[in-house]
Amino acid sequence: MFVRTPAFRTSAALAASVLTALLLTGCGQGDDPSVATPSTPPTSAAPPSAATTSPSASAIASTPAADRQITVTIAKRRVDPPTGRVTVGKGELVRITVTSDVADELHVHGYDLGARLPAGTPGSVEFRADKTGLFEVETHETELVLFQLVVR
Incomplete structure (x- = not known):
């Protein structure tokens, strides 16, 4: 006879959740692919003596310059x-x-990169273009194609 313990039910529920999440990945109106909050350049921990530096200046200094900056306004x-x-x-x-x-x-x-776009606030994604091909860059809610990215 097989007895289902609470631990078994918890494990089964967790496995079902992971499977559901994997099945829902992919592009669609309601999916949420690797969504990041509006990006703020990463900052490194600064020593206490650097406290006089403004956060934005230290954030800019620690962010590598992009080879290609693409800016779009909607x-x-x-x-x-x-x-x-x-x-x-x-x-x-x-x-x-x-x-x-x-x-x-x-x-x-x-x-499969994304970013939330709060109204009036810039959102960014940054990545190394390591796959060749033609890739659509779009918005999900308004379904606007912003541009097609060609990587050669």
Whole structure:
């Protein structure tokens, strides 16, 4: 006879949750792929003597410069610059920054990267373009294609 203990039920529930999360990954209207909060450049712990330095200055100094900075603004469902293709070289460090007038979510297909876009606040993703091909960069809620990223 097999007896189901509370520990067994907890393990089974955890396994079911993990399986459900894995099945729901992929691009879709309701998914949440590797979503980051609006990015703030990473900062390193500073010694107490560096307390006079402003946080933004130390954050900028510790962030490596992107090889390619792509900036997009969305206002009244209009994408600026207009939707098109942006080409980058394989291996380049790419930073995409998007500011939207409505809350949304940025998603980079193929790299499965995303960022929340609170209304009026820039959100960014940064990644090494290590996969060649054509990748759509879009918003999920408003379903706007921002541009197509070409990595060569």
